[in-house]
Amino acid sequence: MMKVPSIQLVAIDLDGTLLDDDKRITAETLQTIQAVMARGVSVVLASGRPWCSVLPYARQLELSTPIIAHSGAYMADETGRVYADQTLEAAAGQAVIRMLEEAGYYFKVYCRDVFYVQAPIQETLDFSRIYQVPYQAVGKGRLAWLDKPVNRIMIYDRPERIEAVQKLLLPWADVFSYARDSARGLDILPRGVNKGSALRLLCSRLQLDLEKVMAIGNEGNDIEMICEAGLGVAMGNSCSELKTCAAAVTAGNQAEGVAQALKIYVLQE
Template sequence: MNFSEIKLVVIDIDGTLLDNDRRLHPETMRVIEEVQKQGITVTLASGRTFISTARIARQLKIKAPIIAHGGAYIARVTDDEPLYEAPMDMNEARELVALLEASGYYVKVYIRDELYVQVVTEETLEFCSQHGIYYRVVGSGNLSELDKNPLKIVVIDTPQGINHVYKLLEPWKTKFNICRDTDRGVEIVKRNVNKGTAMEKVCAMLKVEKNQVMAFGNEGNDLDLIKNAGLGVAMGNAYAELKKYAAIVTRSNEDLGVAYVLEKYLLKNLN
């Protein structure tokens, strides 16, 4: 591929852009700033909430629309309202959550930038502190009574528990997009919503062809992003299936894999 044709770079956050301690390395920031100076647009595509994704985008001086909630929400960091939003059907979401609650799982329901949980756990407190979001406690068995349309539902458990959840939700794949975002988590959004389709919407907004996109990812919710981009890049720490579809497998997030590819394939071809 002619790397000089790349017009847009889309980067996942956790396990990709950030290291394992969720830190953004100064070298990565420097390289991304240089890429933007060369006229290439950079944006983020994350399973995080918009407010959490926007915090990272501001550090990188990103002005393009960013993708949050696994593709269910697109907005600019300067806007109060989304450019695109795909909430779930409330009745279907209630049924799904009721099943998960009855099965005894720890369920997280995202309504815009707020997290709703049954009870507070250490994971709740740590997660909300790290991501700068608010949580609301509704009590055990009450999540399915929410009266607002969720953007995303997440189940957190052991790897064995997640295997069971994935099988339990098999009949629901006609109504939702269900993927394993980590070995300890399942991420659920509206059917046909994913980072790949969201990337295509951003391309339309920016008047960029998807074959002019370089995209980075490492987990299950990045698969459609890697497949849909003109040039998909899997991190060295990515799961095996993702690497099969990537044009490039870079270094791990701990070894600044994003900066390495941007420097080697984009900046050196432009200078």
């Protein structure tokens, strides 16, 4: 039987993990998280979304812990107190943006809680509406001139185009980090930044041993977080790479996977 550490903090991914396919926290998951917190265990949300898009769920759960947003590039609590705000190196970021524009990719440039595009497409409108994130269109070929610190660039395209762009990004391999959040999405982040590095920073501030942390996720941008935690749990709907590195696999997000994992490894029911 797997030896389970005494869990003091649980880090949970949002989409495909905490939320069902309708972007909701189910009643059972909510009750289970409340039971976990009643035992003195902290809960942290860790997402690729901007902070403003995660905040409503943190408030629903009545969390006071910092939110890990932008796949680790930004971290702030529900009052807006900032714990980390990491941005892309400006010159290299501009060069990558120019390359993406010239190659005809659709991508979003995230500056804290706003994203910028050349021109809106249906994905822009849908994403802004569903995830409640404001956007601004700056015009074709104008994103490289954006005079703002950039937390993250997110490329969204067909899977084969995402595979191809990774080769185009090789000249900047020593400058940025990359994370796949789906077959059609690729994140460009500051070097060394990911959910795992953010979790490590948070635990250092809280003077908490990572061995007493449980992390739950489902996509490629959760891998470092799963590996950093003392107990990494993959959702049943996870990508195969995440399942390989996780210590345990729970049910999927449509089958109360988060609640199941919390009951087994924290509440020990």
